Amino acid sequence: MTSKPNVRQVGVDLQDSEDSRALVEAIEEDNPDVNLIRMPGLVKMQIPGQLVIRRETVEQRMGREWETHEFQMNIVSYSGNISEWDDDQIVIKWEH
């Protein structure tokens, strides 16, 4: 287990669709500690501390251009706080 009791979890829930596949792979690549749970229709990704989604990794996986705004096509929900969302990356973590 990588999770220490004092490190709080954050996470995102994505639609379990063909479109999300490359995204899930990119998130796994950039967040090696991520824990992936499949629920009907959903992929739930949780990680202690912070979760990052990088445009470059997603683009490599998808083989096309991808802007971070497009993330909202796949997201169902998240837990944590969106601490950064710019052209290059989205970072979810607790602030305090």
Next chain:
Amino acid sequence: MAKAKLSMRERYRLLTRDLDWEPTYVDPKKVYPYTRYEGIKIHDWDAWDDPFRLTIDSYCKYQAEKDKKLYAVIDGFAQGQGHLSLTDARYVNSLKLFLQGVTPLEYQAHRHFGYLARHLDGPGARFAALCQSIDELRHTQTEIHTISQYNKYYGGLHNWSRMHDRVWYLSVPKSFFDDGLSAGPFEFLTAISFSFEYFLTNLLFVPFMSGASFNGDLATMTFGFSAQSDESRHMTLGLEVLKFMLEQDEDNVPIIQDWVDKWFWRGYRLLGLVAAMMDYMLPRKIMSWKEAFELYLEQQMLEGLFPDLEYYGIRPPRHVEQAITEKEYMSHQVYWILYQFSFAASFNTTVPTDEELDWMSGAYPETFDRFYRPLWERARRLEEEGNRFFFRGLPMLCQTCQIPMGFSEPGDPSTLSIRTSQFRGERFNFCSDGCKWIFDREPEKYVQAWLPVHQIYQGNCGGTTIPEVLNWYGIQDGVDNGEYLTSPDKANWDKWHTGAVVGGA
């Protein structure tokens, strides 16, 4: 020469700051008259930051794409007779409850965010409210399209708008939202954006959409996930707005704490309907209410969010321990209410199957076999004897949440909880300490509650007999209501699945 594309941050700044101006010949307090009387102090609206940094072009582009995808699925669902691939027609009852309860709330949210898009002082906040207002209208529309798919084949969905204004169990979501709409803008944002859409949304939508997927309901899963993709924006707004208010002035903290306390309990009581749906109305279960509560509320919110809010001096909501105690039995108490009052509901209820009873024994080892299995077994015996159990009368209602007072003393499922307050010499009744506390804060507001039972007794609901009231509700007796096993939904489902040629409905 082509200009370099502006960054997201820059485009968002231009839209939300550059297009705004300070009023000079009208007092700003007259332009924005509603943002002071609640006691919330805002010194710098520019400190508002929307992490999504949406601009009009990208908003329109992605919303159009979402709609295109959604309506393609709904068309496919209609053409492929998707309603026949559900796990069971019984499933549709959870959908009925959800669509009857939620669709009108989406529309109310659309209206009220439109109002906020005009009346908040800060341009960033106004733009976020504008996007949300349009989103909520989209949700209303997608839900109506889903209603129209199911309405062709199943009872209970033909009259959802009127029912929302009249039917007893729908007064629960309606009064919840009306409570928010009739508050000031900051309380509304705390109630709906923070409490409902950030704090409680995962408990409301995620298990339900997964349940739809698991029960073969592609149409609902698709509108649900499509709406949820907007919801992640609404969640962000909810958390942002709360932090923004907390950071602006220390005097805001106690006011917000009170609202967090109030709207936690209001929202939690409303979720009782979701708890009942998850445990009883989904033929194939995804997780129990208790598990969902532990994951989404205890783990994500109490262990995740609240340590963050502690930084601002906000503690976990008042009465949350009672909700934690209730996770062991709350869904059973709510569905037991729905079961015995479904003669007046626009959906059907029935005794769970043996497999389901066993599943519940496993999911609720502390309470189910001891308190609830005997009730269900007796209800089944009565049903088999041709004496289906209904509560032959009208229930006592909670003045605040408006749910029949079927909740127990915390930790003691066999004793009903009844709290009372006196106000201006009149007695008011509550289901819980939480609901009483909310009333006692603002009795002048809640004395005006339109309690369905009392309205029937005042003669305001079409008459005093059950058939008259059902008629006034727009519920067709013997078609939309009552026991599932003897319902037209069940008879049709069996007919459609006998292997005989299916022609028409």
Next chain:
Amino acid sequence: MTVKALYDYNYPSKDRPELFGDDMLVHVMWANNMMFCSAACFRAPKAMSFADFKSQMVDPWAASDPDYDPSSAREWQVNGEPFGADSDVSLADTGVGHKGLFSFRT
């Protein structure tokens, strides 16, 4: 605390006693029977005797449970206080009050 508003906020109760004329709302709870998910609410004349209230309103409701025996209802309480239910007192004189609560056990 009171409601914060931009104007004088003062509205009558929606269920104030006057709206029920010579009647009142009364709740009844069968305390030790979980078959009934909640107490029941009745509209009854204030002048009705408790005995009539029981036989004309409470008994038919409680008979939703086919095992109900009207003679077995005992340990009556009115708003949590012991109450001798055999009396001929009017509902108004029981002290239950508008929207008050009777309870019994079997």
